[in-house]
Amino acid sequence: MTPLVDIQNLSKSFPGVKALDGVRFDLMPGEVHALMGENGAGKSTLMKILAGVYRKDSGQMMLDGKAVEIDSPAHAQALAIGIIHQELHLMGHLTAAQNIYLGREPRRMAGLFLDEEQLNRDAQALFDRMHLALAPTTPIGELTVARQQMVEIAKALSHKSRVLIMDEPTAALNNAEIDDLFRIIRQLKSEGVGIVYISHKMDEIQRIADRITVMRDGAYIATVPATTPMPEVIAMMVGRKLEQAEKTIPDTSANEVLLDVRGLNRGRAIRDVSFTVRRGEILGFAGLMGAGRTEVARAVFGADPIESGEVHVRGQHIRLTSPQDAVQAGIGYLSEDRKHFGLATGMDVESNITLPSLKRWLKWGIFLNQPAIRTISQQMVEKLRIKTPSLTQTAKLLSGGNQQKVVIAKWLVQDCEVLIFDEPTRGIDVGAKSEIYKLLNELAAQGRAIIVISSELPEVLQLSHRVLVMCEGRITGEVRGDEATQENLMALATQREAEAPAAVH
Ligand SMILES: Nc1ncnc2c1ncn2[C@@H]1O[C@H](COP(=O)(O)OP(=O)(O)OP(=O)(O)O)[C@@H](O)[C@H]1O
Ligand SMILES: [Mg+2]
Incomplete structure (x- = not known):
């Protein structure tokens, strides 16, 4: 069988970061292929290249056995490649249905008028298929993150993609919603759609995936069947032995x-x-x-x-x-919704970690103790293994998981x-x-x-x-x-x- 997607020797660099180094990946029709690796391993970057968001530096990409150069998201869509991004991309002021059909709304009267009714009917049909009880006319801004995620999934389904990339689709879903998603994935599989599934949740991977490709530090490590014991997969991902923390419960009753x-x-x-x-x-x-x-x-x-x-x-x-x-x-609170409450995306890593607790770093109440700020930020980057080329990297350029680590670090250093x-x-x-x-x-x-x-x-x-x-x-x-x-x-x-x-x- 010809693979839907066949990627060979792909490389991509960002300033200061070699995000992908000679990576390969293939996807068969009707397959769920999981992509695993630590935060910053290059998973999202690889998939963004396939989805036309980034251009590769070098390497080959084949679709149905033919070489392609994918140069834009629209091009990827035209090639029937759909992606559900790790970060949500919905427009808060539009309705669920409008978000799904943004830029390709059904029209009537020779294309003069938007056909809102058709739009809502189409969206409703998608929601029905997903068993999603949601009015197509609900403004996106009023939905929980979980439901916004479901709308993203509906949007990807609406493109009739043959290749569907899901980048951590279940991060904000509850168990029932995950079951719904898996039911949809199985249906798509039976229709011959190839699915790339990125997740850090091992149990999900074992439930839904056929094969697993492991990446580490931008490099391809191996492709194995999803029945491979998870400790083996984890060892490939982290490249070192993980020590299981001993649990001891101190007596704090007094x-x-x-x-x-x-x-x-x-x-x-x-x-x-x-x-x-x-x-x-x-x-x-x-x-x-x-x-x-x-x-x-x-x-x-x-x-x-x-x-x-x-x-x-x-x-x-x-x-x-x-x-x-x-x-x-x-009292400090690390919110579950880091995107909205945690990260100053335009600021650098060091400022994100130390700004909220800046008072701690004042010398004689006036001078900022810059070396101390440097040291504690550096310590946090090392302890949490935050993958960044430097402390002055803008937070939004980090991988999704590394952005989260920065927010966690911020609360860890607060007093x-x-x-x-x-x-x-x-x-x-x-x-x-x-x-x-x-x-x-x-x-x-x-x-x-x-x-x-x-x-x-x-x-x-x-x-x-x-x-x-x-x-x-x-x-x-x-x-x-x-x-x-x-x-x-x-x-x-x-x-x-x-x-x-x-x-x-
Ligand atoms: N636009 C960008 N500019 C600079 N560096 C980037 C950019 N996008 C990604 N990177 C870097 O490329 C590397 C790979 O990032 P990527 O987002 O692909 O990781 P990931 O495997 O998806 O991680 P996660 O599990 O945290 O989502 C990281 O070091 C990241 O900081
Ligand atoms: Mg990612």
């Missing part, structure tokens, strides 16, 4: 309570939530997406108003009207005693994950209080000294870190409120 949250309420999102975290403790928050964990974090951080409840830090009742208040009181990390390792490669776990443990050992919200149960289990589980805005249970299992956490995460008892007369 330590000072740093954060004391009492009776927090907001509508149905947060219902009578109370908890404490002590110095040295890592408190995990488990639950399904939408359980209310992020809502609680945002309320404690002063990002959303509350209807009732109190937050005490070191025994002191604090008034939270804004995140500034929270940071002032020593906050209470740190809340919301989905800290989403989009982060396996190697860097274990580094982040180590750093969180160090911070706790230094006497800070750490809260980790994560949808990945293995992560909660690995990190937490104690786990709180939420469902429908309430805390449904608490489990000690050494007694927590996937099973008991899941049971609590799905403990919906009992039906209201019938009124007794």
Whole structure:
């Protein structure tokens, strides 16, 4: 069978970075081919070249056995190559349907008028096929990131692509949405579409992929069947042995309570939530997406108003009207939505890491201690393995995962005693994950209080000294870190409120 795509010896450099060095990759019709590698390995760059976003420096690309030069995204589209980018590209003020058919809207009356009805009907048909309950006329700006992602997928489907590239499509999806996506992928496979699937989630790869190609530092490492044991694949990805962090749970029961949250309420999102975290403790928050964990974090951080409840830090009742208040009181929050709340994309790596905590680097209250800033930034870059040609690289030029690491670094160097990390390792490669776990443990050992919200149960289990589980805005249970299992956490995460008892007369 002739491959749909056959890439040989492809190279691409950016200033200061050899992003791809003689890479090869092929895709068969009806195949899901996973592309794996650490953050900055070159996965997105390779696929952007196939999708006409970047031009290659050298190498060959063949489609259906014929050499091609793909010189623009429009050209790639014409060749039936579709891509769902790692970063969302939707226009907030347009509706879902308008986004999907942007620039190729159906027209009527000899092309004079936009046929909005047809547009919405077409979009509805796509959503139906995806089992997506979404009105085509909803403005994109009003959708959650997960639903925006689904619209991106609908858009790619609408192009009738024969090659479909998905760059971390599930980063913001919940399990049900992932199941829907996989159902769509299987259907496309049966229609002969070739799919390139990029993800850092091993379990997904094993469920959906046929073959895996591993890249490391811009180089091609190997192509193996997806049945290959994951430890082998990971070893190829990281090129070194990963040490499994030992989990020890310190006794913090006598330590000072740093954060004391009492009776927090907001509508149905947060219902009578109370908890404490002590110095040295890592408190995990488990639950399904939408359980209310992020809502609680945002309320404690002063990002959303509350209807009732109190937050005490070191025994002191604090008034939270804004995140500034929270940071002032020593509470830091790494948001799950880094794109909007975390990264100054136009600033360089060093400024992103150190600007928010600049006060720390003042000498005699006036001079900035530039060497100290350099040193701490450099340390963070090394510890988190942030792949960047220099500290002065503009943040937006880093790979997706490395941008996230920069935001994490920013909170790690802040002098906050209470740190809340919301989905800290989403989009982060396996190697860097274990580094982040180590750093969180160090911070706790230094006497800070750490809260980790994560949808990945293995992560909660690995990190937490104690786990709180939420469902429908309430805390449904608490489990000690050494007694927590996937099973008991899941049971609590799905403990919906009992039906209201019938009124007794
Ligand atoms: N436009 C650009 N300008 C400069 N450097 C870039 C640009 N795009 C990517 N790079 C660099 O090329 C390398 C490969 O990046 P790429 O985005 O392909 O990585 P990736 O494998 O997709 O990583 P991730 O898992 O983090 O998404 C990185 O070092 C990145 O910083
Ligand atoms: Mg990428």
